[in-house]
Amino acid sequence: MNGLRWLREHLVLVLGLLVLAYTFVPIAVVVLMSFNAPASRNVYAFDAFTLDNWANPCADPGMCDALTRSVQIGLLATLVATVLGTLAAFALVRHDFAGRSATNLLVFLPMAAPEIVLGSSLLALFVATGFSGRLGFWTIFVAHVMFCLSFVVVAVRARLAGMDDHLEQAAMDLYATPLQTFWRVTFPLVFPGILGAALLSFSLSFDDFIITNLNAGTTTTFPMYVWGVAQRGVPMQVNVVGTVMFLVSVAIVVVGELGNRRRLAARA
């Protein structure tokens, strides 16, 4: 009787905890497996605790090559997509030009289109233009910039559209030249949107498999490496990489949240 009543009163809490558990159990498994020393070929069973995987993360040189490549492509694609996307967002919000509404619509398209369609049509384009023998790092980079661009434009545009025009007019009224107005007022206010777009771009790029796989030629990125070795048994170091990635994301969220709290505390 009592237990039933307790459950009824705490139903939302119980359900919430269950949902959280559902989300985090796979991550917990990754963290756990990063300390696994598999005894047999079955690498999916936890046998013994070890720190070897953490001590030698590059035991399989193929993995670290792929990881380095993924990080390089991710950083480069993020940089280019963020700069181009931010400029495009400014043009779409601030300037009235022929074809603006069409552009607004077209920018959405890569987000909505299935990746397999984007990937295969991009491959067709590369092949048709004579790049079939040169598929690799740079074709992957081009592909990643393509799909990151839409997300950057959408994120920055939302931030810009929500900004009061009068702020820039006030800056000019207070003796700021157009350049000073941009760096002192516009950019700081739009920056959170740009930063968010950059983080999203990196994670999209680092993560991508389908489009990358179609346009990679013989080059291997980290997701492609994991997929390749998964049939033979993933080296435990992959779990180390997974754990590090997770910790980095958590750290970014925590730092952001602490910053928010400090601002709120200053406000009180």
Added chain:
Amino acid sequence: MSQVADTSATPLDPGAPARGDHTAYDGLRLRALTKSFGGFTAVRSLDLDVPRGSFFALLGPSGCGKTTTLRMVAGLETPTSGTITLAGQDITYAKPYRRPVNTVFQSYALFPHLDIFENVAFGLRRRRQKDVDRRVQEMLELVELTSQARKRPAQLSGGQQQRVALARALINNPEVLLLDEPLGALDLKLRRSMQIEVKRIQVEVGRTFVHVTHDQEEAMTMADTVAVMNGGVIEQMGAPAELYENPRSTFVANFLGQSNLVEGRVLRRAADVTTVDMQGIEVSVPTARVHTDSDAGWVGIRPEKVLVGPPGEELDAPGNTIPGGVVSDVSFVGVSTQYLVRMPWGQELQVFSQNTGRTRLFTQGEPVELSWRPEYAFLLDRGQDVAAGSAERAGA
């Protein structure tokens, strides 16, 4: 009373052509200023002189062109034609950051990412001025916000944000400070106290303030000179009392306070007094308060200038008695009683009677007579719309 004594023409006649060279004038001068947006003309060949050091109000309903005029002075809109000179300098096409003019925006437009101190310091820092700390502190003292210096704008109340916006503009010692409905977002009580506060600051710093508003009471309370704008042109300009007592158009008569306007026909014009047949009754209007050349006019009288009494009783006014009224509505508002009196010709006139205790209250349906002192009446052109300005006033 003295309030009707000054009926001379306004010292700054907006209709007057450009006088002499612009370099002679040390205030803000607009000449034939026009702004069109596509087919719509927001400001139509505006001539205006704002004397240095004055508190000037541009008053008008929304869409009358007052904000566009202000934005052209700030450099945020480019005039279609005409010139703007400030202390003899032509600033018509100068960039906003190159003219000695600062603006207090309606939305305040405080920089949300900077604290109050940096908001106020913004203009000084852009011009690499010295003594930033001391000057910002002084300015924060002037607007009584010293304790809030390190807070962000979002942490302040509306009235405090308004004062920051004022301080941020004033610290630059502008030749002209432009205020674009800066009190519009505040509630009534705060607005009244800010009106006094802004006026105090203007007197203290002695700068030229140009204040745009649709609130006639605000304009009259704060400004030395009020220009009433309508449809992109200035209808009338002058001291608040002068505009109120001697309106020259039906728009001003209705927009600034309320007026009774009765059809009349001019019988005789003399140097001092013009005699008008008003619905069969002869009334006199001082010739200086006659603003029409045609014989058909509107006889105007403010509701508080009309006296009401029982039929046959002597009223304290040397003017003619207008008989045959019937009280059709009574509103007791404490300080005064507001009557609507239906006249024999079918029109309802407004009468505001001060509750001095000297006259008794009249009740609905009671027959009454009206009268007023002739020197309070004015005569307007019949060609003008009798209701002009009253709808805008109600909507404002």
